[in-house]
Amino acid sequence: MSSQTALSIENLTFSYGGKKALDQLGFSINSGECTLLLGPNGAGKSTLFSLITRLYDSHEGQIELCGFNVKQQTRQALAKLGVVFQQTTLDMDLSVMQNLRYHTSLHGLGRKVALQRIQQELERLNMYERRFEKIRQLNGGHRRRVEIARALLHKPALLLLDEPTVGLDVPSRLAIVEYVHQLVAEEKLAVLWASHLIDEIYPEDHLIVLHKGQIKAKGTVDEVLLNTGTTSIKDAFYSLTQGEQA
Amino acid sequence: MSFLHYWRAMWGIVGRELWRFVTQRERFISALVRPLVWLFVFAAGFRAALGLAITPPYETYILYEVYITPGLIGMIQLFNGMQSSLSMVYDREMGSMRILMVCPLPRWFLLLSKLLAGTGVSILQVYVFLAIAWFYDIHAPWQGYLWIMPTLLLSGLMLGALGLLLSSFIKQLENFAGVMNFVIFPMFFMSTALYPLWKMKESSVFLSKLAEYNPFSQAVEMIRFALYGQFDQQAFIYTLVAFLLFMAAAIVGYNPSKGMMVKKGGA
Numbered sequence: 313m314s315s316q317t318a319l320s321i322e323n324l325t326f327s328y329g330g331k332k333a334l335d336q337l338g339f340s341i342n343s344g345e346c347t348l349l350l351g352p353n354g355a356g357k358s359t360l361f362s363l364i365t366r367l368y369d370s371h372e373g374q375i376e377l378c379g380f381n382v383k384q385q386t387r388q389a390l391a392k393l394g395v396v397f398q399q400t401t402l403d404m405d406l407s408v409m410q411n412l413r414y415h416t417s418l419h420g421l422g423r424k425v426a427l428q429r430i431q432q433e434l435e436r437l438n439m440y441e442r443r444f445e446k447i448r449q450l451n452g453g454h455r456r457r458v459e460i461a462r463a464l465l466h467k468p469a470l471l472l473l474d475e476p477t478v479g480l481d482v483p484s485r486l487a488i489v490e491y492v493h494q495l496v497a498e499e500k501l502a503v504l505w506a507s508h509l510i511d512e513i514y515p516e517d518h519l520i521v522l523h524k525g526q527i528k529a530k531g532t533v534d535e536v537l538l539n540t541g542t543t544s545i546k547d548a549f550y551s552l553t554q555g556e557q558a
Numbered sequence: 559m560s561f562l563h564y565w566r567a568m569w570g571i572v573g574r575e576l577w578r579f580v581t582q583r584e585r586f587i588s589a590l591v592r593p594l595v596w597l598f599v600f601a602a603g604f605r606a607a608l609g610l611a612i613t614p615p616y617e618t619y620i621l622y623e624v625y626i627t628p629g630l631i632g633m634i635q636l637f638n639g640m641q642s643s644l645s646m647v648y649d650r651e652m653g654s655m656r657i658l659m660v661c662p663l664p665r666w667f668l669l670l671s672k673l674l675a676g677t678g679v680s681i682l683q684v685y686v687f688l689a690i691a692w693f694y695d696i697h698a699p700w701q702g703y704l705w706i707m708p709t710l711l712l713s714g715l716m717l718g719a720l721g722l723l724l725s726s727f728i729k730q731l732e733n734f735a736g737v738m739n740f741v742i743f744p745m746f747f748m749s750t751a752l753y754p755l756w757k758m759k760e761s762s763v764f765l766s767k768l769a770e771y772n773p774f775s776q777a778v779e780m781i782r783f784a785l786y787g788q789f790d791q792q793a794f795i796y797t798l799v800a801f802l803l804f805m806a807a808a809i810v811g812y813n814p815s816k817g818m819m820v821k822k823g824g825a
Contacts, residue, residue, distance in 0.1 A: 391662040414571075417566045420567060
């Protein structure tokens with residue numbers, strides 16, 4: 313495995329009872345790559361995220377984060393991971409600062425470093441002025457920004473985003489898409505982004521199309537278009553998932 | 559992972575819980591109202607109906623209010639333990655539990671920290687309750703107020719671990735209410751919190767046996783003795799073993815490989 317490989321998945325299979333949710337998945341993401349994970353509802357995207365974050369455990373296949381096996385070297389692996397879940401996971405009754413300080417303490421950062429990182433991440437997202445406001449007072453877009461800032465505080469190598477723009481207005485959505493791509497380009501962060509929205513894909517992104525627990529296509533945008541013989545991602549997606557919506 | 563990392567994470571979890579508790583005045587008040595109603599109303603009504611013989615740790619005849627004070631302390635911790643677990647089910651449903659579970663620390667440590675946080679809150683409640691009870695002429699030796707601190711820690715951990723174990727089996731908040739009824743009320747009423755064992759034995763030997771082996775009874779007796787500066791070794795060991803068993807089972811319940819999390823499809 314290359315030293316720049318942030319995430320490596322091999323032969324990953326997972327079942328709920330007798331029903332297979334993921335079937336022999338395999339792919340990798342290098343640092344400085346943004347990979348969009350596309351798939352209809354029930355494709356297995358959330359299950360895959362739960363396995364990468366070790367909320368679930370699989371008996372078949374393996375997942376490595378920066379060379380650390382998620383099952384055997386869980387703590388080292390999770391230290392390399394930043395996550396933004398689909399549901400808001402902020403404490404509504406605490407302020408922005410308190411939520412972020414809670415996260416830094418869970419990652420063992422000292423007060424001085426924590427405050428520096430919090431200032432740095434919030435300023436980049438134009439949220440520093442609002443650090444003492446309660447989460448409840450923020451709108452959906454600002455809450456998402458706080459969650460992204462939080463996910464980056466411990467300097468992860470891989471950022472997992474589980475449909476972070478769902479329910480946001482267009483300007484908020486575009487701002488987040490642009491910011492994440494900026495992180496990938498400037499800080500060589502690896503990103504795995506589950507999305508329903510095809511307009512969030514940049515031409516230089518990588519794609520993984522997941523359908524019924526299987527990878528139907530993977531590669532750069534151009535490679536996926538070439539392999540499916542289509543001219544747009546939308547057409548490629550439809551042909552791979554037989555008309556089901558992303 | 560350094561010791562400092564563990565220390566910071568534990569304080570982060572405990573501090574968050576304490577801050578939430580202090581800022582949620584309704585929760586603070588409602589946690590106190592329950593035992594105070596029992597003390598001021600129920601105990602006053604029962605005082606005449608229930609005669610109490612002199613039994614250790616008491617060296618003289620006591621009022622019923624004095625007898626049930628340790629039981630009400632246990633009640634505070636029992637409800638608090640269940641409420642902490644309820645909040646874990648809520649956090650799991652809302653997703654905020656995930657942030658805790660994906661941080662780079664062993665899961666047993668995270669669960670233990672959550673337990674300590676809940677126990678810390680319950681100890682605060684108990685001392686406020688004891689302060690109010692003091693003005694109601696329920697006095698214990700001054701050293702008793704210090705001695706109960708470690709026993710409150712153990713009893714709080716034991717009851718919290720039981721709640722944690724229950725929360726690992728429960729998928730939805732709605733189900734939790736049912737389990738609370740099946741756990742809290744039998745545990746509380748089938749214990750020495752409200753009446754001594756010998757009194758219960760007069761009515762039913764079987765019930766008195768159940769009460770004797772109820773871990774809540776043992777926790778209450780441990781608190782009762784500590785409040786009078788005495789150490790009840792049997793109750794201490796029983797509570798400690800119960801805590802270790804509940805905690806071990808809860809850790810298995812929250813283990814992604816062996817527990818209920820995958821079966822429930824949530825974390």
